[in-house]
Amino acid sequence: MVSDYKVSLLSNLVAKKLVWQSVPIFEKAATLSESYSFSSLKQSQKIWGVTKSIRDSERVLELFVPIQADTSTIRDKFKKFGVPIKFIRTKGFESYFATKPRxxxxxxxxxxxxxxxxxxxxxxxxxxxxxxxxxxxxxxxxxxxxxxxxxxxxxxxxxxxxxxxxxxxxxxxxxxxxxxxxxxxxxxxxxxxxxxxxxxxxxxxxxxxxxxxxxxxxxxxxxxxxxxxxxxxxxxxxxxxxxxxxxxxxxxxxxxxxxxxxxxxxxxxxxxxxxxxxxxxxxxxxxxxxxxxxxxxxxxxxxxxxxxx
Amino acid sequence: MSKLELEKITTQFSKNWLNRKGIWGIEPKSDHKNQNIVMYVNLDEIDYDEIPKQYKGVRTIIKPVDKFEAQTS
The missing domain is CATH 2.40.10.10 (Trypsin-like serine proteases)
Incomplete structure (x- = not known):
């Protein structure tokens, strides 16, 4: 069973590295795998969001990925963490700002x-x-x-x-x-x-x-x-x-x-x-x-x- | 003719015509001067000559449309 702590750390790591693309990475998440590189992921596989979830009483990491993303490549990248991954496909997130209709x-x-x-x-x-x-x-x-x-x-x-x-x-x-x-x-x-x-x-x-x-x-x-x-x-x-x-x-x-x-x-x-x-x-x-x-x-x-x- | 009668006639007319290809909508339309049946029609799907110009003495008004569709984005 994967610990909730580990899933949380990984979620933060993914958010820092892949969703927000900022460095340095979150301090605690670094303990998981500082050296692990996600840089080989293509733009089309850009992750729109990450969250932790429970499925069948097991902790999983949910990744919001583009509809056309090759999930097998992304899954490979996460194999080392031993955390189950669930992919949710999305057209992308955007603000609900609306201009006044003409x-x-x-x-x-x-x-x-x-x-x-x-x-x-x-x-x-x-x-x-x-x-x-x-x-x-x-x-x-x-x-x-x-x-x-x-x-x-x-x-x-x-x-x-x-x-x-x-x-x-x-x-x-x-x-x-x-x-x-x-x-x-x-x-x-x-x-x-x-x-x-x-x-x-x-x-x-x-x-x-x-x-x-x-x-x-x-x-x-x-x-x-x-x-x-x-x-x-x-x-x-x-x-x-x-x-x-x-x-x-x-x-x-x-x-x-x-x-x-x-x-x-x-x-x-x-x-x-x-x-x-x-x-x-x-x-x-x-x-x-x-x-x-x-x-x-x-x-x-x-x-x-x-x-x- | 009362507004209710026009609605009844339009309902009868709709039963025959709303399932025809090219007919996208039918509604009664009355103002202080005229009482008509408005038909929303795709004129690429049905020939003008096939569309009734009146029904039980009520004139039909043809409004060209492309189609009506759900407004999902």
Whole structure:
């Protein structure tokens, strides 16, 4: 039977020599085997901890070793002591310190200028050709408060559990009242550095011009994921904006949902439209009537707002 | 439709659909204006056309997800 004293001394010796790697070794442990060398143990066999234990009423030394450690080599090193060894494999010990989790925002969820009562959709993230800011994109009437926003105005996002500020208004392409006509309803906001930007599905692979009958999808805050077809790429029409009157648009994309279901509904404004087969951005939803959905060409938006996806 | 009725309909719908490949979650969602069934779907595992767009008059909303998994590290 190995004495408790001997196991204690060996435990201390191992702690000094192998766990803490300090010298000189513990005074009493030195009496066991001062000359014994553990230096041949490789880094992968580094011992994370040592303790004495009792197993089947016998005193044993428990060594916490790396999962990949070759225990036979280590066991050989301890043979001379005549103390039973028990190995406990571990991934390693680490402090339970945790940093505050970063807030994440995801495309396809509700977002708006802080002065709006309703919500649009956070369409996506784009690179700014004029700065190094991280930009989020939606409509002028969502982020830009329909021409009324000032730079750095608060942009809000609905997490589902509450409303947070994600950043500030950056710039928009102004909407012109009649008799002028408009090409796009688009604006961008900068996003705070401590917010993670997530795409709800796939990160887009650039942008592409719309084509008739192109199969497309979008993910909006109201109707979620829907698929449809482009039925027109050159619609000239009027759109009513609540509290701001009617505006004229040219060259809008018209999209019909599959099987008669709406492609988009109120709250989906700002959703990016993607070509289904390639995940390239085709347009951005800004209006509709429950059957027809209207989008601006994303190529035009990129050009006019000086951004790229 | 009451909130309880929507929950009942969603439960019936779940029995048929929650065991399908690609369907990761189903929940009722109602606010003061709309009552819907939200489906969490991996669109790489099931085709959009196969997913019902409504059930007993209640519109389904498809939310794309990759998968739900235990949050072990």
């Amino acid at each position: 807030q994440s925002i995801t495309t396809g969820n509700p977002a708006r200028h802080f002065r709006l009562n309703g919500w649009g959709t956070l369409g996506g993230y784009v690179d700014d050709k004029l700065s190094n800011l991280r930009l989020a994109i939606s409509n002028n009437h969502v982020f830009g408060n329909l021409n009324r926003a000032s730079i750095n105005d608060r942009i809000e996002y609905d997490t589902g559990a509450g409303i947070i500020q994600i950043g500030g208004f950056r710039r928009m392409f102004p909407l012109l009242p009649p008799p002028d006509v408009n090409n796009v309803d688009a604006a961008v906001a900068w996003v705070k550095d401590d917010i993670n930007l997530k795409w709800i599905r796939k990160k887009p692979r650039g942008s592409i011009r719309p084509r008739l009958n192109m199969e497309v999808y979008k993910i909006g805050a109201t109707t979620g994921y829907t698929e449809g077809f482009i039925s027109s790429i050159a619609l000239n029409h009027r759109v009513k904006y609540h509290g701001a009157g009617i505006f004229n648009f040219v060259n809008s994309i018209v999209i019909l949902g599959k099987n008669g279901y709406p492609f988009s509904l109120p709250g989906d404004s700002g959703s990016l439209v993607f070509k289904k087969s390639t995940h390239e951005a085709v347009g951005m939803i800004f209006a509709g009537d429950g059957t027809y959905s209207f989008a601006n060409s994303f190529k035009n938006i990129e050009s006019l707002l000086q951004i790229s996806i």
